[in-house]
Amino acid sequence: MRNEELGDLEVWIDQDLCTGDGICAQYAPEVFELDIDGLAYVKSADDELLQDKGATTPVPLQLLTEVVDSAQECPGDCIHVRRAADKVEVYGPDAD
Numbered sequence: 770m771r772n773e774e775l776g777d778l779e780v781w782i783d784q785d786l787c788t789g790d791g792i793c794a795q796y797a798p799e800v801f802e803l804d805i806d807g808l809a810y811v812k813s814a815d816d817e818l819l820q821d822k823g824a825t826t827p828v829p830l831q832l833l834t835e836v837v838d839s840a841q842e843c844p845g846d847c848i849h850v851r852r853a854a855d856k857v858e859v860y861g862p863d864a865d
């Protein structure tokens with residue numbers, strides 16, 4: 770599926786399942802970062818760690834591949850990528 774067909778995407782992490790291995794932060798450090806608690810969080814466009822439960826951040830188009838790879842390889846199965854418009858998950862454990 771191409772991103773143009775999906776529209777704007779956003780991503781969030783379920784920290785309850787995060788193993789802290791850091792794969793996501795390696796793939797897309799502009800989007801994911803480990804905090805001192807050892808868990809991964811998404812970041813806002815201006816580089817702020819978003820620590821509210823279920824916080825989402827937009828997926829930059831140029832980082833789509835990295836974010837999708839992160840979701841698919843995440844050992845905790847806890848990276849959720851969804852359409853911004855209707856909140857339907859398109860990559861991650863709850864995607865069809």
Ligand code: SF4
Pocket residue numbers: 782786787788789790791792793794801808809839842843844845846847848
């Ligand atoms: S890849 Fe998944 S389990 Fe690993 S640090 Fe990122 S969110 Fe946590």
